[in-house]
Amino acid sequence: MGLTAKRWARRAGVVAALGALAVLLSACSDFSLRNAVPPDAASVQGQASRNIYDIVFVIGAAVFFLVEGLILFAVVRYRRRAGDDELPPQIHGNNRLEIIWTAIPIAIVLALFVLSWQTLNTVDARTPTPPVRIGVVAYQWQWEFVYAPEGVAWQDCGAPVNKGKCVTVFGTLPAGGDRSNWTPPTMHVPVNETVELQLHSTDVIHSFYVPAFLFQRDITPRKDQVIQFTADRIGIYRGQCTQFCGLYHQFMEFQVKVESKVDYVAWLQQELTPPPAPSAAPPSPSGPAGSPAASSAP
């Protein structure tokens, strides 16, 4: 009975797997094996994270194949044959084996801990004098990126004395919730320079996440965060809020445009030159009126 059931289960499994595969192949529009590994890192810190990811992945895969292999071997090799009613040897345990399979995992996880801690020190390293500082304001449900000149804190951009000195990029929600004609707000950063983000939330917890930087940091109200990164690949990268922040959480997307220093400075100059450039749209109506950053519109 056990045997026929097994055969039956195997047959059903094969049929279902083939069916699933057929559905998958016929519907495949945007999947590629590229999705099976993290994005190519676009920052120095992201590359460090990617390296530790790869190490963990290799060890994890090895453990997976070892243990699944043992399970599969055991259930095939030690299945009860029909008519076999003899008791197998009643083995209660083996202390040497217990010590081995306690000690080896301890060694593995300690090694992973040390490696990941070292990587963490790279990822979280800070320089006291980053060449670029950007204020990032998160609110329900959009972003603002505030570029203040040297010597001015982004929070002070709204003050009359700083009028015309700051550049603020405002995000807007897509009209009618339709993403097709919508561009999320874009944060411009120069390549190969350390950029410091000063993260601030005006309402609930948000999270600043750029998959290509392999990094995210929560933005908790009253707990402003400072992060630094060095983008090392020119391009436009997707970013999104990952901390659920209410009704339109899904629309808290943004982009990071990594460009050459020349292009970056040119963009900043263009934004500073009156009349305001088209990207400086008025703040989203859902933005909290009177928030420090919202009042810094040029």
Added chain:
Amino acid sequence: MATTALRPAATYRTGLYEWLTTTDHKKIGILYTFNSLILFLVGGIFALAVRTELAQPGLQFMTEATYNQMFTMHASVMIFWVVIPFLAGFGNYLVPLMIGAPDMAFPRINALSFWLLPLSAVIALMGFPLGGAAAEGWTSYSPLAQAKFSTGPGTDLWIVALTLVGTSSILGAINFLVTIFKMRAPGMTLFRMPVFVWTTMVTSVLVLMGTPVLTSALIMLYIDRNLGGSFFNTALAGGNAILWENVFWFYSHPAVYIMILPAMGIVSEVIPTFSRKPLFGYKAFVFATAGIGALGFSVWAHHMFTTGSVYLPFFSLMTFLIAVPTGVKMFNWVATLFRGKIRFTTAMLFAVGFLSLFLIGGINGAFLAAVPVDYQVHATYFIVAHIHYVLFGGSIMGIFAGLYYWWPKMFGRKLNEGLGKIHFVGIFIGMNLTFFPMHLLGISGMPRRIADYSATAGWNDLNLLATIGGFTIAAAMLPFLWNIFVTLRGGEPAGDDPWEGNTLEWATSSPPPPYNFDHLPPIRSERPVFDQRHANDAPALTAGH
């Protein structure tokens, strides 16, 4: 061999009144089981709503407001009203039987623990007709959960309901601990207790230490929302959003062990029985369980690595270390299979399914212990994949194994094995189709809890695949429900000991009489029923303990 001379069923079912007022741990256990099963279907419908909406980019079926309620209530129902009570139900039914006791220590408190559950579930679900259920995610982070951002009654109902669930859990934990420490039969020393009883004991300690923290935090959140408190409300002086995360996870991380340890206990009963061997390394297993319980309270802040408010090395190290006792258990299970004579009943299939799927949930958990990797995949679909390999691949597979294994004891009739195998195959395939693609969605950057996504993000195929998997799971539940229906109407009679079990519940009739045992076999090892069955065998077979 067993005490079938008793009249087993004559006074067993005496109508609705008896079921509503019973203090019999077995009936309460069955009530837990059916209540959890019904809410499993409710939570499953919420999950299907989420998967249906995500099948394609664009909002086709619901608004963001509805979607946010769906994923919030899916997680809340599955955690608080399905997995935890399902396992508590097994504990209720089995612990007194397994230790040779006539009932739980406090039968009326036991009934109260149960009846708080359907009551609280109704309260939480009442949000839907009253203008919207809770929609902040089951983590209910503040300040999003504050009155300013979450208007409407749903959140308050959710808080009240969870406070009742917390009370139920605390009462249940006290009951289990007193029962286990004070009511074991003569000869049932601690190290002769079935592993399931050990896991229930450690779970109860976790509940007793963790649940009051969450319950207090919920009351504080209620005060914030309704009475102007400022515990977690950052709009007021002194309000601290991180404080909520700390107290919430101080319970809710151990809650993961509350949801997995008893399932490990179930699997540790099923695998030895159907391998016809004792559990390999019984004591190592007990120490590993205790180790998980102890370490379980030192890892909560790994849910908060990305807050910038956590001492990272400590929590990273502890999170890596907690993988070790879990690994020890995995090797002990596999060693139990080795040189056994394995019978592939449905219960055993689910138990082996538990091993192969929970393994993945353990390995992808190790990714998250590495802080830089967590920075990358935290709050993405990778987390959703991880928790479902633990709670579905682990807890739910264990629960199904337990249902097929102990159903004959509960009702005197076996669930149909053919339907059971269809159920298993469908669940196993559907589970992997649903949750494996979520790893890939996560590492390519799809955040969790979004109602919709850009069509150009590269997530269309994987989401469609996950949705197909979700409906496969739903379809696989149909033969299971049909199986319950036909078995309750007249399935194959089971007899007292249909599987050649090891532990005391197989020494009484199926179903057992109200007082459980007419007489007990001598208890000289952790397998008294095995010892009795093989008392006259050659000594070489049973020696060794």
